[in-house]
Amino acid sequence: METAAVELSEVGLCYPGKPPVQVLDGLSLSVQKRSFVSLIGPSGCGKSTLLRIVAGILPATSGTVRVEGGTALDAQRAHRFGFVFQDAALLPWRSVQENVELLGELVGLDPAVRRAQAAALLALVDLKGREHLRPSQLSGGMRQRVAIARALVINPSILLMDEPFSAVDEFQRESLNKELLRIWSEQQNSVLFVTHNIEEAVFLSDYVCVMGPHGGEIVEYLPVELDRPRPEEVRVSPEFLALRRHLREILVR
Amino acid sequence: MKSLSAEMTDRPAVASASAQASTPQPAPRRGTSRVAHWLVPIVAIAAIIAIWQATVVSLGLKPYFIPSPARVAETLVDNGRTIWDAAVPTIEQAMTGFAIGNLLAVALSIWFVHARSARRAVYPLAIVLQSIPLVALAPIAIVTIGTGFATKVVMTAIISFFPTLVNMMRGLDSVDHSLVELFQSVHAKRSAVLWKLRWPNALPYLFAGLRITASASVIGAVIVEWIGGDQGLGYMVINSTYQFNTPLLWASLVASSLLVLAAFGLVSLAERVMVPWNRSTAAGDA
Ligand SMILES: Nc1ncnc2c1ncn2[C@@H]1O[C@H](COP(=O)(O)OP(=O)(O)OP(=O)(O)O)[C@@H](O)[C@H]1O
Ligand SMILES: [Mg+2]
Numbered sequence: 001m002e003t004a005a006v007e008l009s010e011v012g013l014c015y016p017g018k019p020p021v022q023v024l025d026g027l028s029l030s031v032q033k034r035s036f037v038s039l040i041g042p043s044g045c046g047k048s049t050l051l052r053i054v055a056g057i058l059p060a061t062s063g064t065v066r067v068e069g070g071t072a073l074d075a076q077r078a079h080r081f082g083f084v085f086q087d088a089a090l091l092p093w094r095s096v097q098e099n100v101e102l103l104g105e106l107v108g109l110d111p112a113v114r115r116a117q118a119a120a121l122l123a124l125v126d127l128k129g130r131e132h133l134r135p136s137q138l139s140g141g142m143r144q145r146v147a148i149a150r151a152l153v154i155n156p157s158i159l160l161m162d163e164p165f166s167a168v169d170e171f172q173r174e175s176l177n178k179e180l181l182r183i184w185s186e187q188q189n190s191v192l193f194v195t196h197n198i199e200e201a202v203f204l205s206d207y208v209c210v211m212g213p214h215g216g217e218i219v220e221y222l223p224v225e226l227d228r229p230r231p232e233e234v235r236v237s238p239e240f241l242a243l244r245r246h247l248r249e250i251l252v253r
Numbered sequence: 254m255k256s257l258s259a260e261m262t263d264r265p266a267v268a269s270a271s272a273q274a275s276t277p278q279p280a281p282r283r284g285t286s287r288v289a290h291w292l293v294p295i296v297a298i299a300a301i302i303a304i305w306q307a308t309v310v311s312l313g314l315k316p317y318f319i320p321s322p323a324r325v326a327e328t329l330v331d332n333g334r335t336i337w338d339a340a341v342p343t344i345e346q347a348m349t350g351f352a353i354g355n356l357l358a359v360a361l362s363i364w365f366v367h368a369r370s371a372r373r374a375v376y377p378l379a380i381v382l383q384s385i386p387l388v389a390l391a392p393i394a395i396v397t398i399g400t401g402f403a404t405k406v407v408m409t410a411i412i413s414f415f416p417t418l419v420n421m422m423r424g425l426d427s428v429d430h431s432l433v434e435l436f437q438s439v440h441a442k443r444s445a446v447l448w449k450l451r452w453p454n455a456l457p458y459l460f461a462g463l464r465i466t467a468s469a470s471v472i473g474a475v476i477v478e479w480i481g482g483d484q485g486l487g488y489m490v491i492n493s494t495y496q497f498n499t500p501l502l503w504a505s506l507v508a509s510s511l512l513v514l515a516a517f518g519l520v521s522l523a524e525r526v527m528v529p530w531n532r533s534t535a536a537g538d539a
Protein backbone atom coordinates (compact mmCIF):
# COMPACT_ATOMS: atom_id res chain seq x y z
CA MET A 1 0.00 0.00 0.00
CA GLU A 2 1.16 3.53 -0.77
CA THR A 3 2.36 5.55 2.24
CA ALA A 4 -0.20 8.03 3.50
CA ALA A 5 0.39 11.75 2.99
CA VAL A 6 -0.31 12.32 6.67
CA GLU A 7 -0.56 9.66 9.34
CA LEU A 8 -1.35 10.67 12.92
CA SER A 9 -1.59 8.05 15.62
CA GLU A 10 -2.56 8.66 19.21
CA VAL A 11 -1.43 12.28 18.91
CA GLY A 12 -1.74 14.41 22.01
CA LEU A 13 -0.98 18.04 22.52
CA CYS A 14 -0.80 19.93 25.76
CA TYR A 15 -0.21 23.67 25.74
CA PRO A 16 2.02 24.47 28.70
CA GLY A 17 0.72 27.02 31.16
CA LYS A 18 -1.12 27.30 34.44
CA PRO A 19 -3.12 25.16 34.20
CA PRO A 20 -1.80 23.31 31.15
CA VAL A 21 -4.38 22.88 28.39
CA GLN A 22 -4.70 19.39 26.95
CA VAL A 23 -6.10 20.25 23.53
CA LEU A 24 -5.64 16.96 21.70
CA ASP A 25 -5.54 13.52 23.27
CA GLY A 26 -5.06 10.24 21.44
CA LEU A 27 -6.12 11.53 18.05
CA SER A 28 -5.59 9.28 15.04
CA LEU A 29 -6.15 10.31 11.46
CA SER A 30 -4.76 9.46 8.08
CA VAL A 31 -4.90 11.41 4.86
CA GLN A 32 -4.22 9.41 1.72
CA LYS A 33 -2.11 10.90 -1.03
CA ARG A 34 -4.01 13.12 -3.45
CA SER A 35 -7.13 13.06 -1.31
CA PHE A 36 -9.10 16.00 -0.02
CA VAL A 37 -9.96 15.76 3.67
CA SER A 38 -11.98 18.34 5.56
CA LEU A 39 -11.81 18.86 9.29
CA ILE A 40 -14.92 20.21 10.91
CA GLY A 41 -15.76 20.65 14.56
CA PRO A 42 -16.79 23.08 17.24
CA SER A 43 -14.73 26.20 17.85
CA GLY A 44 -11.78 25.57 20.11
CA CYS A 45 -11.68 21.82 19.56
CA GLY A 46 -8.13 21.98 18.21
CA LYS A 47 -8.38 22.09 14.42
CA SER A 48 -5.82 24.85 13.96
CA THR A 49 -3.60 23.15 16.50
CA LEU A 50 -3.79 19.95 14.48
CA LEU A 51 -2.69 21.73 11.30
CA ARG A 52 0.27 23.26 13.13
CA ILE A 53 1.30 19.83 14.36
CA VAL A 54 1.11 18.35 10.86
CA ALA A 55 3.22 21.23 9.50
CA GLY A 56 5.85 20.67 12.18
CA ILE A 57 5.31 24.15 13.60
CA LEU A 58 4.17 22.69 16.91
CA PRO A 59 5.63 19.41 18.17
CA ALA A 60 3.07 16.90 19.40
CA THR A 61 3.52 16.13 23.09
CA SER A 62 2.59 12.49 22.61
CA GLY A 63 1.90 10.02 19.81
CA THR A 64 3.50 9.89 16.38
CA VAL A 65 3.19 12.12 13.35
CA ARG A 66 4.27 10.77 9.98
CA VAL A 67 4.24 12.86 6.85
CA GLU A 68 4.94 11.02 3.61
CA GLY A 69 6.76 8.36 5.57
CA GLY A 70 9.02 10.75 7.51
CA THR A 71 8.64 13.16 10.38
CA ALA A 72 6.82 16.47 10.10
CA LEU A 73 10.15 18.28 10.35
CA ASP A 74 11.59 16.23 7.49
CA ALA A 75 8.65 17.25 5.37
CA GLN A 76 9.09 20.85 6.46
CA ARG A 77 12.76 20.80 5.44
CA ALA A 78 11.80 19.23 2.12
CA HIS A 79 9.28 22.07 1.56
CA ARG A 80 6.31 19.75 1.25
CA PHE A 81 3.77 22.07 2.89
CA GLY A 82 1.62 24.85 1.57
CA PHE A 83 -0.18 26.76 4.31
CA VAL A 84 -3.21 29.00 3.80
CA PHE A 85 -4.65 30.98 6.71
CA GLN A 86 -8.03 32.41 7.53
CA ASP A 87 -6.76 35.96 7.03
CA ALA A 88 -4.79 36.00 3.80
CA ALA A 89 -1.75 37.26 5.77
CA LEU A 90 -0.05 38.86 2.77
CA LEU A 91 2.97 41.10 3.15
CA PRO A 92 1.62 44.65 2.69
CA TRP A 93 4.94 45.97 1.38
CA ARG A 94 5.06 43.47 -1.47
CA SER A 95 3.11 43.50 -4.71
CA VAL A 96 0.84 40.58 -5.57
CA GLN A 97 3.57 39.04 -7.72
CA GLU A 98 6.22 39.46 -5.02
CA ASN A 99 3.89 37.96 -2.43
CA VAL A 100 3.41 34.88 -4.56
CA GLU A 101 7.17 34.58 -5.06
CA LEU A 102 7.91 34.80 -1.32
CA LEU A 103 8.11 31.11 -0.47
CA GLY A 104 10.10 30.50 -3.64
CA GLU A 105 12.69 32.93 -2.30
CA LEU A 106 12.68 31.30 1.11
CA VAL A 107 13.33 27.83 -0.27
CA GLY A 108 15.93 29.08 -2.75
CA LEU A 109 14.11 28.59 -6.03
CA ASP A 110 15.90 30.00 -9.03
CA PRO A 111 14.59 33.57 -9.61
CA ALA A 112 13.59 32.92 -13.21
CA VAL A 113 11.79 29.73 -12.24
CA ARG A 114 9.89 31.28 -9.39
CA ARG A 115 8.91 34.27 -11.48
CA ALA A 116 7.49 32.04 -14.18
CA GLN A 117 5.84 29.82 -11.59
CA ALA A 118 4.23 32.82 -9.88
CA ALA A 119 2.96 34.18 -13.17
CA ALA A 120 1.42 30.81 -14.05
CA LEU A 121 -0.23 30.53 -10.63
CA LEU A 122 -1.62 34.05 -10.83
CA ALA A 123 -3.21 33.08 -14.12
CA LEU A 124 -4.53 29.93 -12.47
CA VAL A 125 -6.23 31.87 -9.67
CA ASP A 126 -7.56 34.35 -12.21
CA LEU A 127 -5.47 37.33 -11.14
CA LYS A 128 -3.64 37.97 -14.37
CA GLY A 129 -3.06 41.68 -14.83
CA ARG A 130 -3.12 42.41 -11.09
CA GLU A 131 0.53 41.44 -10.50
CA HIS A 132 1.65 44.91 -9.54
CA LEU A 133 -1.13 45.83 -7.15
CA ARG A 134 -0.52 45.87 -3.44
CA PRO A 135 -2.64 43.68 -1.11
CA SER A 136 -4.44 46.77 0.21
CA GLN A 137 -5.78 47.35 -3.29
CA LEU A 138 -7.44 43.93 -3.52
CA SER A 139 -10.79 42.62 -2.33
CA GLY A 140 -10.92 39.98 0.40
CA GLY A 141 -11.61 37.21 -2.07
CA MET A 142 -8.75 38.29 -4.33
CA ARG A 143 -6.39 38.38 -1.36
CA GLN A 144 -7.35 34.85 -0.47
CA ARG A 145 -6.65 33.74 -4.02
CA VAL A 146 -3.22 35.35 -3.80
CA ALA A 147 -2.65 33.42 -0.56
CA ILE A 148 -3.52 30.18 -2.34
CA ALA A 149 -1.20 30.98 -5.23
CA ARG A 150 1.52 31.82 -2.71
CA ALA A 151 1.14 28.45 -1.02
CA LEU A 152 1.36 26.62 -4.36
CA VAL A 153 4.50 28.30 -5.68
CA ILE A 154 6.84 25.71 -4.18
CA ASN A 155 4.73 22.82 -5.52
CA PRO A 156 3.77 21.50 -2.10
CA SER A 157 2.48 17.96 -1.96
CA ILE A 158 0.37 18.76 1.10
CA LEU A 159 -1.90 21.77 1.31
CA LEU A 160 -2.96 22.80 4.79
CA MET A 161 -5.83 25.26 4.76
CA ASP A 162 -7.22 26.81 7.93
CA GLU A 163 -10.68 28.24 7.23
CA PRO A 164 -9.41 29.96 4.10
CA PHE A 165 -12.82 31.19 2.96
CA SER A 166 -14.47 32.11 6.22
CA ALA A 167 -13.91 35.81 5.69
CA VAL A 168 -15.59 36.02 2.28
CA ASP A 169 -19.29 36.15 1.51
CA GLU A 170 -21.44 33.17 0.50
CA PHE A 171 -21.25 33.76 -3.27
CA GLN A 172 -17.52 34.32 -3.31
CA ARG A 173 -17.10 31.25 -1.17
CA GLU A 174 -18.94 29.10 -3.69
CA SER A 175 -16.91 30.39 -6.59
CA LEU A 176 -13.67 30.01 -4.61
CA ASN A 177 -14.71 26.44 -3.75
CA LYS A 178 -15.10 25.66 -7.42
CA GLU A 179 -11.79 27.30 -8.20
CA LEU A 180 -10.03 25.37 -5.46
CA LEU A 181 -11.32 22.07 -6.83
CA ARG A 182 -10.12 23.00 -10.29
CA ILE A 183 -6.67 23.93 -8.96
CA TRP A 184 -6.50 20.79 -6.86
CA SER A 185 -7.41 18.57 -9.83
CA GLU A 186 -4.52 20.15 -11.75
CA GLN A 187 -2.00 20.08 -8.92
CA GLN A 188 -2.82 16.66 -7.50
CA ASN A 189 -1.78 17.42 -3.95
CA SER A 190 -3.27 16.18 -0.69
CA VAL A 191 -5.40 18.71 1.13
CA LEU A 192 -6.26 19.02 4.79
CA PHE A 193 -8.95 21.66 4.91
CA VAL A 194 -10.39 23.17 8.10
CA THR A 195 -13.83 24.73 7.85
CA HIS A 196 -16.92 25.60 9.84
CA ASN A 197 -19.14 25.32 6.83
CA ILE A 198 -20.81 21.93 6.37
CA GLU A 199 -21.85 22.52 2.77
CA GLU A 200 -18.33 23.57 1.81
CA ALA A 201 -16.88 20.50 3.51
CA VAL A 202 -19.20 18.14 1.63
CA PHE A 203 -18.77 19.88 -1.71
CA LEU A 204 -14.97 19.78 -1.60
CA SER A 205 -13.99 16.62 0.19
CA ASP A 206 -13.31 12.95 -0.28
CA TYR A 207 -13.67 12.59 3.47
CA VAL A 208 -15.19 14.82 6.10
CA CYS A 209 -13.63 14.34 9.46
CA VAL A 210 -15.72 15.54 12.40
CA MET A 211 -13.93 16.41 15.62
CA GLY A 212 -15.63 16.25 18.99
CA PRO A 213 -15.81 19.16 21.38
CA HIS A 214 -13.09 18.07 23.78
CA GLY A 215 -9.89 16.11 23.69
CA GLY A 216 -9.95 16.24 19.93
CA GLU A 217 -11.38 12.81 19.36
CA ILE A 218 -12.64 12.12 15.85
CA VAL A 219 -16.33 11.38 16.17
CA GLU A 220 -16.96 10.60 12.50
CA TYR A 221 -14.92 9.94 9.39
CA LEU A 222 -17.43 10.33 6.61
CA PRO A 223 -16.62 9.38 3.02
CA VAL A 224 -18.21 11.61 0.38
CA GLU A 225 -18.87 9.44 -2.62
CA LEU A 226 -19.95 12.03 -5.13
CA ASP A 227 -18.52 11.88 -8.64
CA ARG A 228 -15.84 14.32 -9.70
CA PRO A 229 -15.67 16.77 -11.27
CA ARG A 230 -18.52 18.08 -9.17
CA PRO A 231 -20.81 20.52 -10.93
CA GLU A 232 -22.55 23.31 -9.07
CA GLU A 233 -25.84 21.33 -9.29
CA VAL A 234 -24.44 18.62 -7.03
CA ARG A 235 -25.19 20.94 -4.12
CA VAL A 236 -28.92 20.24 -4.50
CA SER A 237 -28.68 16.52 -5.26
CA PRO A 238 -30.38 14.15 -2.77
CA GLU A 239 -27.05 12.47 -1.87
CA PHE A 240 -25.47 15.82 -1.10
CA LEU A 241 -28.40 16.96 1.03
CA ALA A 242 -28.41 13.67 2.91
CA LEU A 243 -24.72 14.04 3.78
CA ARG A 244 -25.32 17.60 4.88
CA ARG A 245 -28.20 16.61 7.11
CA HIS A 246 -26.19 13.78 8.61
CA LEU A 247 -23.26 16.09 9.45
CA ARG A 248 -25.56 18.72 10.88
CA GLU A 249 -27.10 16.15 13.20
CA ILE A 250 -23.66 15.12 14.49
CA LEU A 251 -22.46 18.67 14.96
CA VAL A 252 -25.56 20.05 16.61
CA ARG A 253 -25.87 17.15 18.98
CA MET B 254 -6.85 60.41 -3.67
CA LYS B 255 -6.49 56.93 -2.32
CA SER B 256 -9.02 55.83 0.25
CA LEU B 257 -7.82 55.11 3.74
CA SER B 258 -6.70 51.53 3.86
CA ALA B 259 -7.04 48.96 6.57
CA GLU B 260 -3.36 49.41 7.35
CA MET B 261 -4.10 52.59 9.14
CA THR B 262 -6.02 50.79 11.83
CA ASP B 263 -3.46 47.99 11.80
CA ARG B 264 -0.77 50.28 13.09
CA PRO B 265 -1.91 51.96 16.25
CA ALA B 266 1.64 52.31 17.55
CA VAL B 267 2.72 54.48 14.67
CA ALA B 268 -0.23 56.73 14.98
CA SER B 269 0.14 57.20 18.72
CA ALA B 270 3.91 57.50 18.71
CA SER B 271 3.95 60.09 15.99
CA ALA B 272 1.13 61.96 17.63
CA GLN B 273 3.48 62.79 20.48
CA ALA B 274 5.76 64.68 18.18
CA SER B 275 3.61 66.14 15.48
CA THR B 276 1.27 69.02 15.96
CA PRO B 277 -2.29 67.75 16.03
CA GLN B 278 -3.70 68.01 12.57
CA PRO B 279 -6.82 66.58 11.02
CA ALA B 280 -6.06 63.55 8.87
CA PRO B 281 -6.90 64.20 5.22
CA ARG B 282 -10.45 63.05 4.91
CA ARG B 283 -12.13 61.95 1.72
CA GLY B 284 -13.49 64.99 -0.05
CA THR B 285 -11.05 67.40 1.59
CA SER B 286 -8.83 68.67 -1.17
CA ARG B 287 -5.05 68.81 -0.92
CA VAL B 288 -5.14 72.59 -0.99
CA ALA B 289 -7.52 72.77 1.94
CA HIS B 290 -5.35 70.31 3.83
CA TRP B 291 -2.40 72.70 3.68
CA LEU B 292 -4.40 75.91 3.75
CA VAL B 293 -5.83 75.42 7.24
CA PRO B 294 -2.53 75.41 9.16
CA ILE B 295 -1.08 78.19 6.98
CA VAL B 296 -4.08 80.42 7.64
CA ALA B 297 -3.86 79.62 11.36
CA ILE B 298 -0.18 80.58 11.53
CA ALA B 299 -0.78 83.73 9.49
CA ALA B 300 -3.60 84.71 11.82
CA ILE B 301 -1.43 84.30 14.92
CA ILE B 302 1.33 86.41 13.37
CA ALA B 303 -1.16 89.09 12.40
CA ILE B 304 -2.64 89.24 15.91
CA TRP B 305 0.84 89.39 17.40
CA GLN B 306 1.84 92.26 15.08
CA ALA B 307 -1.38 94.15 15.78
CA THR B 308 -1.05 93.73 19.55
CA VAL B 309 2.57 94.90 19.68
CA VAL B 310 1.89 97.91 17.46
CA SER B 311 -1.39 98.99 19.03
CA LEU B 312 -0.11 98.70 22.62
CA GLY B 313 3.17 100.32 21.62
CA LEU B 314 5.22 97.53 23.27
CA LYS B 315 8.97 98.10 23.30
CA PRO B 316 11.13 95.72 21.22
CA TYR B 317 13.27 94.76 24.24
CA PHE B 318 10.03 93.59 25.90
CA ILE B 319 8.26 91.89 22.99
CA PRO B 320 9.40 92.57 19.43
CA SER B 321 6.87 92.58 16.62
CA PRO B 322 7.03 89.79 14.05
CA ALA B 323 8.20 92.31 11.47
CA ARG B 324 11.06 93.30 13.77
CA VAL B 325 11.98 89.65 14.36
CA ALA B 326 12.00 89.00 10.62
CA GLU B 327 14.15 92.07 10.09
CA THR B 328 16.63 90.90 12.74
CA LEU B 329 16.65 87.45 11.20
CA VAL B 330 17.59 88.90 7.81
CA ASP B 331 20.08 91.50 9.12
CA ASN B 332 21.89 88.92 11.25
CA GLY B 333 21.46 86.12 8.73
CA ARG B 334 25.19 85.41 8.55
CA THR B 335 25.68 85.36 12.35
CA ILE B 336 22.62 83.17 12.90
CA TRP B 337 23.67 80.77 10.18
CA ASP B 338 27.18 80.54 11.69
CA ALA B 339 25.56 79.71 15.03
CA ALA B 340 23.22 77.18 13.43
CA VAL B 341 26.00 75.18 11.78
CA PRO B 342 27.47 73.69 14.99
CA THR B 343 23.93 73.05 16.26
CA ILE B 344 23.08 71.17 13.06
CA GLU B 345 26.34 69.25 13.21
CA GLN B 346 25.90 68.02 16.74
CA ALA B 347 22.18 67.33 16.27
CA MET B 348 22.86 65.26 13.17
CA THR B 349 25.78 63.37 14.67
CA GLY B 350 23.87 62.56 17.83
CA PHE B 351 20.77 61.67 15.81
CA ALA B 352 22.77 59.25 13.66
CA ILE B 353 24.61 57.60 16.55
CA GLY B 354 21.57 57.33 18.81
CA ASN B 355 19.34 55.90 16.11
CA LEU B 356 21.93 53.46 14.80
CA LEU B 357 22.48 52.14 18.31
CA ALA B 358 18.74 51.87 18.91
CA VAL B 359 18.16 49.96 15.67
CA ALA B 360 21.11 47.62 16.28
CA LEU B 361 20.03 46.94 19.84
CA SER B 362 16.40 46.29 18.89
CA ILE B 363 17.52 43.74 16.30
CA TRP B 364 19.77 42.08 18.86
CA PHE B 365 16.87 41.98 21.32
CA VAL B 366 14.75 40.01 18.85
CA HIS B 367 17.18 37.13 19.08
CA ALA B 368 18.36 37.50 22.66
CA ARG B 369 15.37 37.47 24.98
CA SER B 370 17.46 37.43 28.15
CA ALA B 371 19.61 40.36 26.99
CA ARG B 372 16.39 42.20 26.38
CA ARG B 373 15.14 41.49 29.89
CA ALA B 374 18.46 42.66 31.33
CA VAL B 375 18.97 45.83 29.30
CA TYR B 376 15.49 47.12 28.61
CA PRO B 377 14.61 48.12 32.21
CA LEU B 378 17.95 49.94 32.46
CA ALA B 379 17.12 51.82 29.32
CA ILE B 380 13.74 52.84 30.73
CA VAL B 381 15.39 54.12 33.93
CA LEU B 382 17.97 56.10 32.00
CA GLN B 383 15.24 57.58 29.84
CA SER B 384 13.31 58.80 32.86
CA ILE B 385 16.16 61.13 33.90
CA PRO B 386 15.30 64.60 32.60
CA LEU B 387 17.68 66.11 30.09
CA VAL B 388 18.25 69.24 32.16
CA ALA B 389 19.50 67.04 35.00
CA LEU B 390 21.62 64.83 32.78
CA ALA B 391 23.30 67.66 30.86
CA PRO B 392 25.22 69.15 33.84
CA ILE B 393 26.44 65.67 34.81
CA ALA B 394 27.67 65.09 31.27
CA ILE B 395 29.31 68.52 31.19
CA VAL B 396 31.10 67.90 34.51
CA THR B 397 32.35 64.45 33.49
CA ILE B 398 33.02 64.82 29.75
CA GLY B 399 33.47 68.60 29.50
CA THR B 400 31.72 71.22 27.38
CA GLY B 401 33.05 70.04 24.04
CA PHE B 402 31.48 68.47 20.97
CA ALA B 403 31.54 65.01 22.56
CA THR B 404 29.24 65.98 25.42
CA LYS B 405 26.70 67.51 23.10
CA VAL B 406 26.76 64.52 20.82
CA VAL B 407 26.35 62.15 23.75
CA MET B 408 23.33 64.12 24.93
CA THR B 409 21.63 64.27 21.54
CA ALA B 410 22.43 60.59 20.99
CA ILE B 411 20.72 59.71 24.28
CA ILE B 412 17.70 61.77 23.26
CA SER B 413 17.56 60.05 19.87
CA PHE B 414 18.00 56.59 21.30
CA PHE B 415 14.88 55.78 23.30
CA PRO B 416 11.96 56.70 21.07
CA THR B 417 13.52 54.73 18.23
CA LEU B 418 14.37 51.77 20.45
CA VAL B 419 10.82 51.55 21.79
CA ASN B 420 9.27 51.96 18.35
CA MET B 421 11.62 49.49 16.70
CA MET B 422 10.99 46.83 19.31
CA ARG B 423 7.29 47.20 18.85
CA GLY B 424 7.65 47.10 15.06
CA LEU B 425 9.85 44.00 15.08
CA ASP B 426 7.51 42.26 17.52
CA SER B 427 4.17 43.11 16.03
CA VAL B 428 4.30 40.78 13.06
CA ASP B 429 1.25 38.77 12.10
CA HIS B 430 1.62 35.43 13.85
CA SER B 431 0.28 33.59 10.81
CA LEU B 432 3.19 34.96 8.81
CA VAL B 433 5.73 33.69 11.32
CA GLU B 434 4.10 30.27 11.00
CA LEU B 435 4.13 30.51 7.22
CA PHE B 436 7.90 31.08 7.36
CA GLN B 437 8.24 28.18 9.78
CA SER B 438 6.19 25.87 7.57
CA VAL B 439 8.96 25.98 4.94
CA HIS B 440 11.72 25.82 7.55
CA ALA B 441 12.88 29.38 6.79
CA LYS B 442 16.08 30.58 8.44
CA ARG B 443 15.87 33.03 11.32
CA SER B 444 17.69 35.59 9.21
CA ALA B 445 14.96 35.30 6.57
CA VAL B 446 12.28 35.88 9.22
CA LEU B 447 14.22 38.95 10.33
CA TRP B 448 14.98 40.56 6.97
CA LYS B 449 11.97 39.53 4.93
CA LEU B 450 9.35 39.82 7.67
CA ARG B 451 10.27 41.66 10.86
CA TRP B 452 12.44 44.37 9.36
CA PRO B 453 10.01 45.60 6.67
CA ASN B 454 7.21 45.32 9.20
CA ALA B 455 9.19 47.60 11.53
CA LEU B 456 9.98 50.29 8.95
CA PRO B 457 6.85 52.41 9.55
CA TYR B 458 7.57 52.20 13.28
CA LEU B 459 11.20 53.15 12.66
CA PHE B 460 10.08 56.26 10.82
CA ALA B 461 7.69 57.15 13.61
CA GLY B 462 10.74 57.02 15.90
CA LEU B 463 12.88 58.99 13.46
CA ARG B 464 10.26 61.71 13.14
CA ILE B 465 10.21 62.15 16.90
CA THR B 466 13.98 62.04 17.31
CA ALA B 467 14.75 64.31 14.35
CA SER B 468 12.95 67.15 16.13
CA ALA B 469 14.10 66.09 19.58
CA SER B 470 17.77 65.98 18.61
CA VAL B 471 17.68 69.59 17.39
CA ILE B 472 15.82 70.72 20.51
CA GLY B 473 18.25 68.71 22.65
CA ALA B 474 21.26 70.26 20.93
CA VAL B 475 19.92 73.75 21.57
CA ILE B 476 19.23 72.95 25.23
CA VAL B 477 22.71 71.52 25.79
CA GLU B 478 24.28 74.63 24.23
CA TRP B 479 22.04 76.74 26.38
CA ILE B 480 23.13 74.93 29.55
CA GLY B 481 26.83 74.90 28.85
CA GLY B 482 28.04 75.93 25.44
CA ASP B 483 30.22 78.52 23.79
CA GLN B 484 28.67 78.33 20.33
CA GLY B 485 25.48 77.37 18.53
CA LEU B 486 21.91 78.59 18.55
CA GLY B 487 21.42 77.70 22.21
CA TYR B 488 24.42 79.83 23.11
CA MET B 489 23.02 82.65 21.01
CA VAL B 490 19.76 82.41 22.96
CA ILE B 491 21.47 82.83 26.30
CA ASN B 492 23.93 85.44 25.03
CA SER B 493 21.26 87.68 23.55
CA THR B 494 19.26 87.34 26.77
CA TYR B 495 22.18 88.70 28.81
CA GLN B 496 22.71 91.51 26.31
CA PHE B 497 19.00 92.42 26.43
CA ASN B 498 18.96 91.93 22.68
CA THR B 499 15.40 90.65 22.67
CA PRO B 500 14.88 90.79 18.89
CA LEU B 501 17.98 88.62 18.40
CA LEU B 502 16.71 86.26 21.11
CA TRP B 503 13.44 85.86 19.23
CA ALA B 504 15.23 85.54 15.92
CA SER B 505 17.38 82.70 17.25
CA LEU B 506 14.24 81.01 18.58
CA VAL B 507 12.61 81.25 15.17
CA ALA B 508 15.79 79.90 13.58
CA SER B 509 15.76 76.94 15.99
CA SER B 510 12.17 76.07 15.22
CA LEU B 511 12.83 76.36 11.50
CA LEU B 512 15.60 73.81 12.00
CA VAL B 513 13.21 71.51 13.86
CA LEU B 514 10.68 71.81 11.06
CA ALA B 515 13.33 71.11 8.44
CA ALA B 516 14.49 67.99 10.30
CA PHE B 517 10.92 66.77 10.63
CA GLY B 518 10.21 67.49 6.97
CA LEU B 519 13.31 65.65 5.76
CA VAL B 520 12.39 62.51 7.70
CA SER B 521 8.79 62.63 6.47
CA LEU B 522 10.08 62.94 2.93
CA ALA B 523 12.39 59.95 3.38
CA GLU B 524 9.47 57.99 4.80
CA ARG B 525 7.35 58.68 1.72
CA VAL B 526 10.09 57.29 -0.46
CA MET B 527 11.04 54.31 1.67
CA VAL B 528 7.69 53.20 3.07
CA PRO B 529 5.35 53.79 0.14
CA TRP B 530 2.96 51.03 1.22
CA ASN B 531 2.19 52.96 4.37
CA ARG B 532 1.20 56.16 2.59
CA SER B 533 -1.98 56.63 4.60
CA THR B 534 -0.08 56.88 7.88
CA ALA B 535 2.58 59.15 6.45
CA ALA B 536 0.03 61.52 4.97
CA GLY B 537 -1.63 61.93 8.35
CA ASP B 538 1.39 63.65 9.88
CA ALA B 539 3.13 65.21 6.92
N1 LIG C 1 -0.75 29.14 22.29
C1 LIG C 1 -1.73 28.60 23.05
N2 LIG C 1 -1.57 28.47 24.38
C2 LIG C 1 -2.53 27.92 25.14
N3 LIG C 1 -3.69 27.48 24.68
C3 LIG C 1 -3.93 27.57 23.36
C4 LIG C 1 -2.96 28.14 22.48
N4 LIG C 1 -3.46 28.11 21.23
C5 LIG C 1 -4.69 27.55 21.32
N5 LIG C 1 -4.97 27.23 22.61
C6 LIG C 1 -6.19 26.58 23.08
O1 LIG C 1 -6.32 25.35 22.42
C7 LIG C 1 -7.65 25.11 22.06
C8 LIG C 1 -7.75 24.77 20.60
O2 LIG C 1 -7.36 25.89 19.83
P1 LIG C 1 -7.42 25.87 18.25
O3 LIG C 1 -7.02 27.20 17.77
O4 LIG C 1 -6.65 24.72 17.75
O5 LIG C 1 -8.97 25.62 18.02
P2 LIG C 1 -9.78 25.58 16.66
O6 LIG C 1 -10.46 24.28 16.59
O7 LIG C 1 -8.93 25.96 15.52
O8 LIG C 1 -10.87 26.69 16.92
P3 LIG C 1 -11.55 27.67 15.86
O9 LIG C 1 -12.53 26.84 15.11
O10 LIG C 1 -12.22 28.68 16.70
O11 LIG C 1 -10.47 28.23 15.00
C9 LIG C 1 -8.46 26.31 22.48
O12 LIG C 1 -9.16 26.00 23.65
C10 LIG C 1 -7.43 27.37 22.73
O13 LIG C 1 -7.83 28.16 23.82
MG1 LIG D 1 -8.76 27.66 14.24
